[in-house]
Amino acid sequence: MRKPRKDKAGIMLAAPMGLWVTLFFAVPLLIIVTYSFLKKGLYGGVEWEPSFDAYRQVLDPDFIAVTLRTLWTSILATLTCLALALPTAYAIARSRHQTLFLFLTIIPFWTSSLIRIYAWINLLSTEGLVNNILLALGIIKEPLHLIYNLFAVILVLVYMYLPFAILPLFTAFDRFDFTLVDAARDLGSSKLGALVRIMLPSVRSGITTALVFTAIPVFGAYTVPLLVGGMGSTMVGNIIVDQVQKTRNWPLASAFSVILTLVSLIGVLTVLRGGRKDKKSKEVRT
Amino acid sequence: MTRILSLVLAAALTLLSSCGGDGTRTLHIYNWTYYMPDEVITAFEEEYDCDVVIDYFSSNEEMFAKLQAGGGRGYDIVFPSADYTSIMIKLGMLAPIDHAMIPNLQYIPDIVKQVATYDPGMEYSVPYFMGAAGIAVNTTLAPPDYERSWMIFADERLAGRMTLLDDMREVMGDALKTLGYSNNSTSPDEVQEAARLVADEWKPNIVKFDAESFAKSFARGEFAVVHCYAENIIAEMSAEELEKVDFFLPETGGSMYIDNMVILKDAPEKELAHQFINFIHEPENYAIFLDEFSFPPTTNTAAAAYMETTPLYTAEDLEGYEVIADLGEDLDMYNKLWEPIRYMD
Known part of the structure; x- marks a missing residue:
C-alpha cells in the first residue's frame, strides 16, 4: 500500500518540471528537427515540402571546417577550464575562507556577459591595457596581436565559463574526506600518489559535471567568437544566427542546431556513462 | 552589441510609455534601433494628443520574420529597407498610402522616387531616408x-x-x-x-x-x-x-539603401499613421532627425534650411x-x- 502512494507523490512532484521541460524544451526542439527536413522559404521561413537540402549543405567543405573548428575550440577551452578549475576548487575547499572565495567566483555574474566581453576587448586590443603595460615595462617592443584571433576566443571563453567548472568541482572536493589522504600517506603512499589514486577518483563526478557544464555552452558560443574572434574563428553558433538573420535559410540553421544538440548529447552521454561505469567498478571493489 | 542594451532599454521605455496613456489613441511603430530622435516622437504625441509605442529591430530579416510569424499584429508603421519593401508589396502586406493626407510628400525629391523602382509612385511606401x-x-x-x-x-x-x-x-x-x-x-x-x-x-x-x-x-x-x-x-x-x-x-x-515608412494592411490606426508620416516629413521636424545623425537632406530637401549641423556626406555624393x-x-x-x-x- 505504501509504495504506490509514494509513486503518485513522485509523479505529482515531478509533473510541473516535466511539463515545463516538455513545453519549453522538447516542443521547440521538435520544431527545429522538423524544420531541418523542410525546404527553405524564399523570404525566410520554410515550405512544407520534405527535403534533405539542409543536411546536404551542412556537408559543404567550408561548413565542415567550421564545425571541426568549433569542436576543436570547445575541447581546448573546456580542458583549459578544467585544468585551471581543479587546483582552484581544491584550494577553495581546503581554505578557511571558503565563503569569501566562492563569493568572488560568482561576482562576475553580476555584470552582463556582453559588458564583460567589451571589457576584454579593452584589455586585449593593440592600444589596450595589457599591451600598454608590457610596452611600458619594456618586455615587448611592438604591441602583440592579442585579439581578433582564436587565442582571444579561447581565452575569453575560458574566462566566461570557468565558474561553471569551479563550482561543481568545489562541491566534490568539499564532500571529500581529506583524512583519507592522510590515511593513504600513513600506509606508505606518496603525496602525489595519494591525491591521484585516492582523491581524484572520489571527485570524478565533480569532474564530469564540470566538463558537461563548460563544454555545452562553449560549444554553442556565439557572442564571444563574434566580438573577439577574427577572420578564422567563426563557430557553428555564428552560422546559425547568420542563416536566420541574413541568408534566410531556416532549414540550414535548424540542421546546424540539430547537429549541435546531437554532438552535445553524445558528449554528455559518453561522459555520464564513463562516470557510471566508474561508480559500478568502485562498488564491486568495496 | 549595444543593440541588445538599447533593446532592453527600449522594452522598458515601451512599458513605461504604454502605461502613461489616458485613453487616447495609440500609434504602434516598429523601427530600427536608434533611428528616430525621441524629441520628434514627443512632439508628435503632444500635437496629436496620442501615445506612440515603439518596438525595435536590428535587421530587416528580424523584422520580416516577426511579421510573418504573426507578431506584427497591432503595428501601424514599419520601417523596411528597399528590398524588403518590395517583398512586402509583392506579398500584399501593406495598406495603400493616401497622398491627400500627407501633403509633405512634396518635399521628397524626384531622384529618390526614381531610385525607388519598386514603388516610384509611393503607392505603398514613403521613403524615410536614403543614404x-x-x-x-x-x-x-x-x-x-x-x-x-x-x-x-x-x-x-x-x-x-x-x-x-x-x-x-x-x-x-x-x-x-x-x-x-x-x-x-x-x-x-x-x-x-x-x-x-x-x-x-x-x-x-x-x-x-x-x-x-x-x-x-x-x-x-x-x-x-x-x-x-x-x-x-x-x-x-x-x-x-x-x-x-x-x-x-x-x-x-x-x-545605397532607402529605408521606408509603410503602413501595414491591418494597421488599427491608419489615420494617425498617415498623420505621423506627414509629421516626420515636416521640414522642421525632419531636420531634427538629420541633425541627430549628421545625415544629408537626401530625402527631404526642404529640411536643409533648418539643419544646424554639417552632414558627413552630401546628396551629390550618392551619384x-x-x-x-x-x-x-x-x-x-x-x-x-x-x-x-x-x-x-
Whole structure:
C-alpha cells in the first residue's frame, strides 16, 4: 500500500518540471528537427515540402571546417577550464575562507556577459591595457596581436565559463574526506600518489559535471567568437544566427542546431556513462 | 552589441510609455534601433494628443520574420529597407498610402522616387531616408596618400588595421561597383569576379568583418579604416574627435539603401499613421532627425534650411550609388561565394 502512494507523490512532484521541460524544451526542439527536413522559404521561413537540402549543405567543405573548428575550440577551452578549475576548487575547499572565495567566483555574474566581453576587448586590443603595460615595462617592443584571433576566443571563453567548472568541482572536493589522504600517506603512499589514486577518483563526478557544464555552452558560443574572434574563428553558433538573420535559410540553421544538440548529447552521454561505469567498478571493489 | 542594451532599454521605455496613456489613441511603430530622435516622437504625441509605442529591430530579416510569424499584429508603421519593401508589396502586406493626407510628400525629391523602382509612385511606401555606407579613415593613423576609393582595402600599408561591414550585400555590392558592374548583378561571372576581388585583394588586409563593435575600436584608434554607416561613428565620437576623421563615399559608386515608412494592411490606426508620416516629413521636424545623425537632406530637401549641423556626406555624393534590391532566388549564388570569404581564414 505504501509504495504506490509514494509513486503518485513522485509523479505529482515531478509533473510541473516535466511539463515545463516538455513545453519549453522538447516542443521547440521538435520544431527545429522538423524544420531541418523542410525546404527553405524564399523570404525566410520554410515550405512544407520534405527535403534533405539542409543536411546536404551542412556537408559543404567550408561548413565542415567550421564545425571541426568549433569542436576543436570547445575541447581546448573546456580542458583549459578544467585544468585551471581543479587546483582552484581544491584550494577553495581546503581554505578557511571558503565563503569569501566562492563569493568572488560568482561576482562576475553580476555584470552582463556582453559588458564583460567589451571589457576584454579593452584589455586585449593593440592600444589596450595589457599591451600598454608590457610596452611600458619594456618586455615587448611592438604591441602583440592579442585579439581578433582564436587565442582571444579561447581565452575569453575560458574566462566566461570557468565558474561553471569551479563550482561543481568545489562541491566534490568539499564532500571529500581529506583524512583519507592522510590515511593513504600513513600506509606508505606518496603525496602525489595519494591525491591521484585516492582523491581524484572520489571527485570524478565533480569532474564530469564540470566538463558537461563548460563544454555545452562553449560549444554553442556565439557572442564571444563574434566580438573577439577574427577572420578564422567563426563557430557553428555564428552560422546559425547568420542563416536566420541574413541568408534566410531556416532549414540550414535548424540542421546546424540539430547537429549541435546531437554532438552535445553524445558528449554528455559518453561522459555520464564513463562516470557510471566508474561508480559500478568502485562498488564491486568495496 | 549595444543593440541588445538599447533593446532592453527600449522594452522598458515601451512599458513605461504604454502605461502613461489616458485613453487616447495609440500609434504602434516598429523601427530600427536608434533611428528616430525621441524629441520628434514627443512632439508628435503632444500635437496629436496620442501615445506612440515603439518596438525595435536590428535587421530587416528580424523584422520580416516577426511579421510573418504573426507578431506584427497591432503595428501601424514599419520601417523596411528597399528590398524588403518590395517583398512586402509583392506579398500584399501593406495598406495603400493616401497622398491627400500627407501633403509633405512634396518635399521628397524626384531622384529618390526614381531610385525607388519598386514603388516610384509611393503607392505603398514613403521613403524615410536614403543614404549609403562609406569609409571612415582616421587621418592620424593612415598614410597621407591613402586612396579615397574602395581599393583602400587593398592597401597593404593599412593591413591589420581595417574592417569591412559584416554585411554580404554591402561588401559584394561595393566590389561589383568597383569593377563597374551593378551591385544587384545576377551575372555569375560578374559576381564571381567581385568575390575574387574581395577574397584576394581586400580580405587579406582586414582584421575582420564586423558590424557590431568596430566603431568603438575605431574611436579608440585600434582601427585606422572602417567600412561603416555615418551614424556608427557619430554615436561613438565627439565632434572634436571627428575632426581627424575623413568620411567619404567612393566616387566609383557603391550600395545605397532607402529605408521606408509603410503602413501595414491591418494597421488599427491608419489615420494617425498617415498623420505621423506627414509629421516626420515636416521640414522642421525632419531636420531634427538629420541633425541627430549628421545625415544629408537626401530625402527631404526642404529640411536643409533648418539643419544646424554639417552632414558627413552630401546628396551629390550618392551619384553612382545603387539601391540594394531584392535578388529573389539569385541570393543563393551570392551566399555560396560569400561563405568561404566570411567563414574561412
